[in-house]
Amino acid sequence: MTTPTQVADVAHRLRESRAALAQRPALDVIEALGAAGQRFLDASDPIRLEALAGLPESSGLSPAMCVTVLDGMAADWTTERLQTLVAAELGGADVLDGFVARGGRQTMALGPALAVQFVAGGVPGVGVTALLRSLVVKGPTLLKPGRGDLLLPTLYARALAAIDPALAESLAVIYWPGGSVEHENAALAHADLVTVYGSDTTVRALRARVAPSTRLVEYHHRVSVGVVGRVALSHDHLDRTAADVAAAVAMYDQRGCVSPQAIFVEEGGSASPVEFADRLARALADLEVRLPTGRLDLHQASELQQARSTAELLTATGGGLVRHGHAAAWTVVMVEGPSASTPPAGRFVRVTPIADVEELTAQLAPLGAHLQTVGVAGLGARVERIAKALGESGASRVVPFGAVAFPPAWWHHDGRGPLLDLVRWVDLER
Amino acid sequence: MIRVRLSTFFALATELEGRFGAGVDSPWTDADFEALALAAFAIQFESIEAYRLFCLGRGRTPKTVRSWQDVPPVPATAFKHFDFAVGSGNLSPEMTFRTSGTTRGATVRGRHLVPRASLYRKSLLPPFERHVLGGRVRMPFLSLVPAPAERPDSSLSFMIGAAAEAYATETSWLIDAQGALDIVGWRRAAERSALDHLPVVVLATSLALLHLVESLEADPGPPLPDGSRMMETGGFKGSGREIERGELHARASAATGVPSHRVVGEYGMTELLSQLYEPVLTEGGDAAGEYVSPPWMRVRALDPMTLAGLPDGHEGVLAFFDLANAGSVCHVLTEDVGSVSDGRVRLSGRARGAEPRGCSLAMDELLSAARAAGTDPA
Numbered sequence: 001m002t003t004p005t006q007v008a009d010v011a012h013r014l015r016e017s018r019a020a021l022a023q024r025p026a027l028d029v030i031e032a033l034g035a036a037g038q039r040f041l042d043a044s045d046p047i048r049l050e051a052l053a054g055l056p057e058s059s060g061l062s063p064a065m066c067v068t069v070l071d072g073m074a075a076d077w078t079t080e081r082l083q084t085l086v087a088a089e090l091g092g093a094d095v096l097d098g099f100v101a102r103g104g105r106q107t108m109a110l111g112p113a114l115a116v117q118f119v120a121g122g123v124p125g126v127g128v129t130a131l132l133r134s135l136v137v138k139g140p141t142l143l144k145p146g147r148g149d150l151l152l153p154t155l156y157a158r159a160l161a162a163i164d165p166a167l168a169e170s171l172a173v174i175y176w177p178g179g180s181v182e183h184e185n186a187a188l189a190h191a192d193l194v195t196v197y198g199s200d201t202t203v204r205a206l207r208a209r210v211a212p213s214t215r216l217v218e219y220h221h222r223v224s225v226g227v228v229g230r231v232a233l234s235h236d237h238l239d240r241t242a243a244d245v246a247a248a249v250a251m252y253d254q255r256g257c258v259s260p261q262a263i264f265v266e267e268g269g270s271a272s273p274v275e276f277a278d279r280l281a282r283a284l285a286d287l288e289v290r291l292p293t294g295r296l297d298l299h300q301a302s303e304l305q306q307a308r309s310t311a312e313l314l315t316a317t318g319g320g321l322v323r324h325g326h327a328a329a330w331t332v333v334m335v336e337g338p339s340a341s342t343p344p345a346g347r348f349v350r351v352t353p354i355a356d357v358e359e360l361t362a363q364l365a366p367l368g369a370h371l372q373t374v375g376v377a378g379l380g381a382r383v384e385r386i387a388k389a390l391g392e393s394g395a396s397r398v399v400p401f402g403a404v405a406f407p408p409a410w411w412h413h414d415g416r417g418p419l420l421d422l423v424r425w426v427d428l429e430r
Numbered sequence: 431m432i433r434v435r436l437s438t439f440f441a442l443a444t445e446l447e448g449r450f451g452a453g454v455d456s457p458w459t460d461a462d463f464e465a466l467a468l469a470a471f472a473i474q475f476e477s478i479e480a481y482r483l484f485c486l487g488r489g490r491t492p493k494t495v496r497s498w499q500d501v502p503p504v505p506a507t508a509f510k511h512f513d514f515a516v517g518s519g520n521l522s523p524e525m526t527f528r529t530s531g532t533t534r535g536a537t538v539r540g541r542h543l544v545p546r547a548s549l550y551r552k553s554l555l556p557p558f559e560r561h562v563l564g565g566r567v568r569m570p571f572l573s574l575v576p577a578p579a580e581r582p583d584s585s586l587s588f589m590i591g592a593a594a595e596a597y598a599t600e601t602s603w604l605i606d607a608q609g610a611l612d613i614v615g616w617r618r619a620a621e622r623s624a625l626d627h628l629p630v631v632v633l634a635t636s637l638a639l640l641h642l643v644e645s646l647e648a649d650p651g652p653p654l655p656d657g658s659r660m661m662e663t664g665g666f667k668g669s670g671r672e673i674e675r676g677e678l679h680a681r682a683s684a685a686t687g688v689p690s691h692r693v694v695g696e697y698g699m700t701e702l703l704s705q706l707y708e709p710v711l712t713e714g715g716d717a718a719g720e721y722v723s724p725p726w727m728r729v730r731a732l733d734p735m736t737l738a739g740l741p742d743g744h745e746g747v748l749a750f751f752d753l754a755n756a757g758s759v760c761h762v763l764t765e766d767v768g769s770v771s772d773g774r775v776r777l778s779g780r781a782r783g784a785e786p787r788g789c790s791l792a793m794d795e796l797l798s799a800a801r802a803a804g805t806d807p808a
Contacts (some may be wrong), residue, residue: 005731298767298778301734302747306765309505313512316483 001175004186007142010172011190015138017169021138024167026096031291032164032176033135034079037128039159040152041074047159050195051152060123060152060345061253061294068291069252070152072366073121073125076409077156082136088410089419096138099428106428108333110192111139112215115422118184118206120198121146122255128154130195131171137423140170142187143258144199150175165421178202185209193217193422217421219414222257225264225364226401227278227386229357232378236278241377244281244401248375250330251405253294258397258404261342271297274321274363275286277334281323284330293329293347300345302424307343311335321351334336353421357382361389368394375401436475436517439757442469443546446753450552450726454560458725463753467498470756477516477574481759498728503763505750506701509540514758523544527585529700542585542700545757550585551702553594553754554793558593561707562631562661562694572619573596573605574634574642580607585700590633605638613645619782620651620686629657632688635664639682640673646685653687659690659711663696666776689780691715697777701762702727703754706775721775726753730762731770745778 002010021029039047048070055066075081087094090109091102099106115134119127126251127145131153147152153173161168176183188194188209195217196206203220210216226248232241248260263280265273296304311322314335324331329346334353342348354360357379364371371394379386387398396415397407407413446466449456470493475482485491485502492523495501504514515523517773523543530539544550559566571594576584578591580603594601602619604612623630632654634642638645639662660682675695683690692708695718698705706721730739731746740746748770749763 055666228482296735298734298745298747300766302765302767305734305737305747305763306507308506309763310508312487313480313484313504313508316487317480317512329735 002183003061004174004180004182006253007174007176007183009187010174011142011187012117014142014172017140018113019137020166021140021170026086026093026136026138027083029088029138029167030082030093030136031079031341032167033132033155033160034077034082035080036159036163037074037077037132038079039197039412040070040077040156042428047155051155051373052118053125054151056294059148059294060296061124062292063203065251065253065291065294069124070404072251073129073152075406077128077132082407085409085419086136089250089417090137090423096423099426102334106430108351108426109137109423111137111423112191112428113140113189115139115193115195116191117140117141117143117194118196118198118202119143119145119149121148121150121204123252124149124152124195130197131156131173133418134193134422135167137419139422141172141192143171143173144183144187145173145175146178149177159327166286175297179205181209188214195421196217207336219257221370222372222414223367224256224258224260224373224375224404225262225356225367225371226260226362226375226377226404227264227360227379228266228355229378229380229382230269231380233266233271233276235270237378238271238276239283241401242283243277244377245280245375246287248404249427250284250287250291250293250347251282253345254347254349255345256405258407260329260349260373260375260401260404262352264352264354264357264360264363267355269351269378273351274334277321277332277351278323280349280351281330281332284332285325285328285350288325288328288330293325296329296345300343301329304331304343304346304348306347307331307333307348357386360386362392364395365393371395373397373399373404373405373407377401433740435473435786436521439477439545440514442466442473443522443549443756446524446726446756447548447552448726450549450556450754453556456725463726463728466752466753467501467728468492468495470510470753471495471498471501473516473756474514474759478514478759480512481514482716482778498732498751498761501761503737503750503751503761504759505763506699506765507540509513509542513541513543515543515545516757525550525585525588527582527588528583529699536630540700541583542758544703547588549754549757550588553724553726553741554589554592555596557705557707559587559597561709561711561722562593562633562659562696563597564659564711566595568599570619570623570628570630570715571601572616572630573601573603573631574611574632574638575606578605586635586698588703589698597752605721609638609641611638611641611645613642614629616642616645616707617651621653623658624652624655627655627660628768629655631658632660632686634660634662636662636675636678637664640678643678643685645679647681650685655687657709658686658688659692659694659696660686661696661707664700667678691718695719695721697775699764701764702750702752704750704752723775725785727751729773729775731768734767737763740769740785745769748775 040047056063094100095109099108117130127149131141131143157173193215198217198222201219265276315322318336320334331348334351340426374390374395488502490502524547525544528539528543550773558661577589578587581587604615637640679690695708704727706723709717726752730749732749734747747769748766751761
């Protein structure tokens with residue numbers, strides 16, 4: 001394993017690479033980054049083949065799910081998407097190369113001298129997206145991925161080195177077991193920007209050790225939910241709605257921060273919340289054929305069994321519904337009152353009836369700043385008013401279920417600008 | 431109706447207490463166990479509404495169940511939501527034990543109502559005598575488990591209290607309910623025991639033992655005399671501490687002078703009134719890592735997804751059928767993973783580095799944190 005001293009050496013070298021990187025036109029950098037990203041999409045490219053061969057083992061997702069996840073993630077790694085991202089966030093790549101007129105002033109955007117990034121391991125691909133965000137703004141980056149997301153950044157670094165060895169000097173992917181303070185400190189010492197994706201505990205632990213002059217960009221725990229309004233429960237729409245919700249739940253085996261954990265279903269539609277829950281279960285069962293759930297270890301399976309059996313007891317006494325795939329790790333639960341705990345793995349979704357979607361904001365209030373995406377269906381003209389209320393109570397994204405799983409490259413990730421968070425503006429006044 | 435059921439329960443409990451009292455070597459044929467298990471199930475099915483509805487949902491009733499293996503096991507986490515007690519409402523529990531509440535969703539603690547404490551007392555003594563004392567001997571107890579008066583809701587404290595009453599010549603309670611170790615009291619007790627050459631039994635949770643070991647490593651005390659032994663139980667869940675069990679035993683052995691082959695691991699939980707022990711005192715150190723249950727408790731490893739029984743030696747989730755639980759539910763499905771060979775349990779540790787659910791925190795943790803203002807699970 002890499003030692004803390006080696007980490008410090010790498011961090012130092014990355015920082016030194018900035019001088020050369022700064023001289024390159026941003027469009028040229030984006031071109032090279034996109035060319036490396038494209039290799040994950042080209043069906044016969046050895047990089048893609050190696051990714052697909054290794055992902056099931058390293059991520060625990062099923063092979064079919066790995067294909068879907070890679071296609072969805074890598075779509076944002078192309079030159080075109082990266083250009084769109086830069087345009088959306090910074091108004092164009094020119095501002096990364098020198099002073100340009102923006103909003104009546106001369107200004108320039110500088111990437112970090114060294115962005116050290118700590119990424120969680122639940123969803124493969126998040127690490128590559130993170131490293132691209134830094135390189136796109138011409139910031140060298142040291143990426144420390146989570147264990148389940150080591151493969152793709154490593155392959156990306158190799159792909160980039162083959163296409164543009166000079167640019168690859170500004171990228172390092174190093175793994176060490178999470179929480180190793182010596183390694184972390186070795187990296188932090190050279191960083192002028194740190195990003196962290198992870199649990200509130202991880203974020204808090206790191207926050208304490210980042211120097212006040214170092215910018216810290218935090219992506220803490222998030223929860224996403226969904227809401228189904230009456231219109232989507234009509235007999236014409238019910239199966240479609242259930243299929244869309246199931247797909248949003250199933251993607252990444254529900255490990256994403258965008259993955260809905262609970263679905264609020266409006267009462268008074270032509271299908272009741274229980275009927276919807278039953279359809280959702282059928283849709284998850286269908287998906288199990290096309291996009292099977294990945295393997296669970298015995299401990300994860302054990303916690304899942306506890307949740308299922310406990311929900312069975314709760315529904316036996318209090319009404320509601322439990323449907324699950326037995327050996328397949330999908331579960332739909334609808335119970336009144338305090339609910340069974342959420343297991344750590346598998347696809348496990350709760351259905352909660354609400355009298356009217358207008359009540360949703362109050363229901364979600366306890367989630368506060370942890371709320372992220374709200375998938376929606378069947379809200380009709382109400383969507384804008386409800387989205388506004390959801391936003392005010394913490395949500396940063398309201399989106400049809402079909403688009404829940406893969407936000408566009410230029411989304412306001414957790415309500416912020418992913419590139420704007422990384423750059424420093426320099427104004428020139430004459 | 432209720433009266434009839436209760437009298438049936440009392441008759442069964444009395445019979446069981448007699449059987450438990452006959453000791454761990456008393457003969458228990460499969461047929462004996464089966465008959466008592468099905469009798470207990472019939473009472474629990476009739477008398478505990480939530481359990482009856484659960485069993486009906488699985489199509490299992492006393493009429494259709496032919497063997498204890500077919501009795502639906504209750505998940506241990508359900509003790510956070512339900513009071514499983516025979517005669518609930520008509521028979522007030524003699525004891526209420528609470529789980530430590532250190533698993534995920536920590537704000538909700540489970541509880542185990544015990545309608546008849548003598549069932550627990552009678553069942554805990556013979557295995558303790560065999561595995562912790564190594565025979566019918568009396569000796570001083572040094573307890574790093576809080577006294578029952580300090581922790582009336584702890585089944586472990588109750589157990590040590592009952593064992594001390596039965597077997598201790600004297601008992602030093604060396605830890606309080608908050609977990610503060612009385613190291614001065616330990617040194618005094620250890621010195622006296624060394625001077626008198628009087629072997630002692632040390633009873634400790636893993637966490638308390640680690641605290642003791644760290645104190646003694648910083649400032650050593652006299653070794654405990656030959657013939658001393660130690661019972662260690664429980665893990666480090668929720669404490670933020672974790673060391674290998676082997677390392678803990680080795681360090682405890684070095685710090686106290688109790689040889690590591692005389693450190694007995696106990697495996698138990700609030701939801702089950704019987705305990706399992708490593709039979710190291712009777713079989714030697716090679717038996718470390720194997721846990722033996724009393725004859726009135728049966729254990730199986732099940733497939734965690736389908737609950738199908740697994741062959742000997744295969745890892746699965748552990749399910750126990752414990753007749754000492756006659757007053758609540760006998761068949762309990764734990765969260766623990768292990769294998770069973772010849773009725774003996776081997777526990778499997780959690781694989782390190784298993785990634786939890788992405789960046790999304792479990793909904794219930796957030797929601798339970800939001801409504802943490804003292805809602806009682808019951």
